[in-house]
Amino acid sequence: MIHVEGLSKIYRVHVRQPGFAASMRSLFHREYREVRAVDGINFHIPEGQIVGFLGPNGAGKTTTMKLLTGLLHPSSGRIEVGGFVPFRQQNAFKKRVSLVMGQKSQLIWDIPASETFLIHKEIYEIPEQAFKERLDYFTEMLELAHIMDKPVRQLSLGERMKCELVAALLHRPDIVFLDEPTIGLDVNMQEAMRRFIQSYNRDYKATILLTSHYMADVSALCERVLVINDGKLIYDGAISKMIDRFSPMKRITLVLGAQADIPAVEAAVAEGGGRIVVYDYPQLEVEVHREDVTSLSAKLLTKLPVSDLTIEDPSLESVIGLAYAEAGSQEAKG
Numbered sequence: 001m002i003h004v005e006g007l008s009k010i011y012r013v014h015v016r017q018p019g020f021a022a023s024m025r026s027l028f029h030r031e032y033r034e035v036r037a038v039d040g041i042n043f044h045i046p047e048g049q050i051v052g053f054l055g056p057n058g059a060g061k062t063t064t065m066k067l068l069t070g071l072l073h074p075s076s077g078r079i080e081v082g083g084f085v086p087f088r089q090q091n092a093f094k095k096r097v098s099l100v101m102g103q104k105s106q107l108i109w110d111i112p113a114s115e116t117f118l119i120h121k122e123i124y125e126i127p128e129q130a131f132k133e134r135l136d137y138f139t140e141m142l143e144l145a146h147i148m149d150k151p152v153r154q155l156s157l158g159e160r161m162k163c164e165l166v167a168a169l170l171h172r173p174d175i176v177f178l179d180e181p182t183i184g185l186d187v188n189m190q191e192a193m194r195r196f197i198q199s200y201n202r203d204y205k206a207t208i209l210l211t212s213h214y215m216a217d218v219s220a221l222c223e224r225v226l227v228i229n230d231g232k233l234i235y236d237g238a239i240s241k242m243i244d245r246f247s248p249m250k251r252i253t254l255v256l257g258a259q260a261d262i263p264a265v266e267a268a269v270a271e272g273g274g275r276i277v278v279y280d281y282p283q284l285e286v287e288v289h290r291e292d293v294t295s296l297s298a299k300l301l302t303k304l305p306v307s308d309l310t311i312e313d314p315s316l317e318s319v320i321g322l323a324y325a326e327a328g329s330q331e332a333k334g
């Protein structure tokens with residue numbers, strides 16, 4: 001559904017030197033610097049998949065989404081979305097895609113969202129009956145009935161985001177780009193948005209590429225993630241495999257039933273190849289390479305008065321942090 005090959009986008013940025021003389025000089029001779037925002041990326045997303053698109057600030061996510069929706073022209077490489085070349089901006093393409101940006105509104109501030117929806121009905125030539133059915137679907141799924149006729153400026157952030165989604169999806173695109181759709185929302189509203197995105201994906205077999213800084217969104221919605229850093233794709237695969245690849249460590253948390261002295265705890269942990277993260281009686285947290293988890297757990301159970309033991313993978317946030325750090329250190333070496 002989405003094919004990207006060797007895609008790059010270079011922005012040309014005017015360099016402004018400080019001082020009056022420099023500004024005068026720049027009237028005649030402008031200096032430019034190149035920003036390689038997207039740097040030779042390749043991926044393929046099949047129909048109906050929800051893929052998480054992760055990366056630190058400035059990594060190139062929004063630029064990639066703008067390239068995929070045809071708002072920007074690539075500097076090089078090939079993009080095909082739903083069989084179209086996005087930057088040609090054909091009408092048939094516009095009817096199949098949508099880009100939702102959490103930080104940009106496409107609703108008209110002073111009028112109710114319901115009136116913006118009517119404008120979209122005309123722009124996208126949505127037949128009367130289909131418009132009514134779709135609006136009913138959205139109103140029910142997103143519990144919109146009581147907010148539909150309030151001017152947008154009176155809506156809460158969460159209510160406005162729900163209306164943004166409706167405006168973006170009324171023409172029922174089957175390829176959807178969501179750039180931070182849950183930014184700034186409280187936990188309940190994030191959850192409601194996630195449920196809605198899942199239903200839309202299921203009901204319309206929509207292909208969805210989603211960026212979010214909330215790992216809860218990513219782990220709830222996406223089996224697969226693309227990770228971009230400094231314009232380059234550094235990971236493409238399952239979330240579970242990303243944890244294996246970037247984080248060789250696991251964490252064992254123990255609750256001790258009786259106080260054990262520090263040298264005894266240190267000896268037991270060190271003997272099993274682990275490292276103490278915190279010992280604050282009764283809780284002991286230990287980090288260990290995943291291949292040593294079983295032997296260390298067995299050792300701790302025999303050597304210490306353990307009343308409870310849990311083994312966990314590191315959080316997705318910390319794995320992502322490790323992935324960025326690894327990419328950064330490889331870049332520094334290269």
Ligand SMILES: Nc1ncnc2c1ncn2[C@@H]1O[C@H](COP(=O)(O)OP(=O)(O)OP(=O)(O)O)[C@@H](O)[C@H]1O
Pocket residue numbers: 011012013035036037055056057058059060061062063064
């Ligand atoms: N219009 C532009 N002109 C020049 N440089 C730009 C422009 N838009 C983005 N950039 C630069 O391109 C790089 C990638 O930006 P982009 O907005 O795609 O990142 P991002 O991953 O979406 O970041 P964030 O998570 O902060 O939104 C950054 O260095 C940014 O400063």
